Amino acid sequence: MIVDCAHYRDGSRQHEGPMPLEAAAARCTQGGFVWLGLFEPSPEEMERVQESFGLHELAVEDAQALHLRPKAEQYEDGTELIILRTARYDDEREEIDTGEISVFLAEHFVITVRQGIASELAGARGRLEGRPELLRTGSGSTLWAILDQVVDSYSPVVAELEHDIEQIEATVFSGTVAPTERIYFLRREATDFYRAVHPLLAVLGRRLQPSASSPTDLLPYLRDVHDHLLLVNEEVAAQRDLLTTVLEANIAVISVEQNKITLRQSAIMERLTIVATVFLPLSFVVGFFGQNFGWLVDHISGFAAFLSLSVVGLLLPCLALYVWLRQQRRRSV
Incomplete structure (x- = not known):
């Protein structure tokens, strides 16, 4: 879709409103340059643009594909393709929206192909139209305006990322486990x-030397954009x-929490083991004397015999177990 198309000459726009594609291609021979802006064009639209402006087929193919990294390509006819990555922070989703701008830069025309919602260029066009002294330098001024807007849009993203990181950092270094998935994201x-x-x-960096697309008057502005980009x-x-x-600190906090759980489980298991150890001989004694053998029935005939065989029989295993545990503890020390 064609968003805007204008012919610039002598530092000003030569008409009001968008210009048809065929008329724009014809204006390229009348001095100045034409800036054609496209947003997510269809293959048919790109084919028309290619035929009208004589673009290289590989450049057109590059402009229709998404890239992970910015790049610049120079073609034999003098046309240069610069691909930029754009970014915008979405407060509601707390995510970064990305986009892409492909810039076909030649002496008499500039074609920008935008992909994604984070690639708006109306502000760059308006800012450049308000600077006639820069427009007079030629088509390279449009690249400065685009780069300036793209780099300026990075700063709010950096600030929002910093805010999110500070929140996670405060959680982790307070000793609380933060969602690992959020840190990875x-x-x-x-x-x-x-x-x-x-x-x-x-x-x-390639634009910081004087050239046809980077005239001397533009170099201070390009260096300013470069300085901002270095900071970002x-x-x-x-x-x-x-x-x-x-992330490493959060993993350490998770390990500490897991160790605490393990220690609590070990303490519980230790108490249960002690109880089981104490009741094991008692269960044996009680179970033994609970058998209905004739000798047991005949010889437990009074309270004294019951006391000696039951109570004393229960206390002796406990006493022996106590002595054995103390000996084991001394040996371990």
């Missing part, structure tokens, strides 16, 4: 975000390392 998001940010340094890259790398530390 945050680390995966930080890693995906890092893949969008770090390779862009190389792509942007350092923060995201630090967040990845911090999440690794938090």
Whole structure:
């Protein structure tokens, strides 16, 4: 879908409203440059754009595929393809939405192909149209405007990730077990975000030398974007390392909690073992004297015999068990 299409010359837009595709291709020969903006175009739309502007088939194929890393490709006809990864934090889901912008950059035209909801460029176009001195430098000014907006959109994502990490960090280092799945999810998001940010340094670094697409007047602005990107890259790398530390600390807290449970279970088993050990000889004695043998029936004829054979018979095994346990404890010490 064509979102906007405009012809820029002498630092200003030459008409109001979007321009048809065929008219835009014709304007490329009238000086200045044309900026065509597309959002998730269909294969048929991309085929029309390719025929109208003479794009390389591999470049068009790249623009329709999703990439994990930014990259830049130079083609023989002088057209350059720059692929950028965009990011936006969704507060309700507490997740990062990503998108992609493919920029076809040539002397007389710029074509941007957006994929995903986190790739809006209206702000970049409006900001550039308000800077006629930059528009006069040529089509490279559009790349500055796009890079500036993309890099600026990274900062809120870094801040929200930092907030989520601080919450997890406070939970873990207070000695409470945090959901391991949440930590893994945050680390995966930080890693995906890092893949969008770090390779862009190389792509942007290539623009910091004077060239046809990076005139001298644009270099200070590109260096400013590069400085902001360096800061974001350092923060995201630090967040990845911090999440690794938090994950290890959480595993340690889980181990401590498991050890506590094991110790409680061991203490319970120890008490049950003592009780079972005490009642084992008593059960034997009671069971033995509970048999209906004639000798037992004939010889337990009075209270004294009952007392000596029952009570004393129960106390002696307990006393012997007590002595044996004390001896075992002394040997272990």
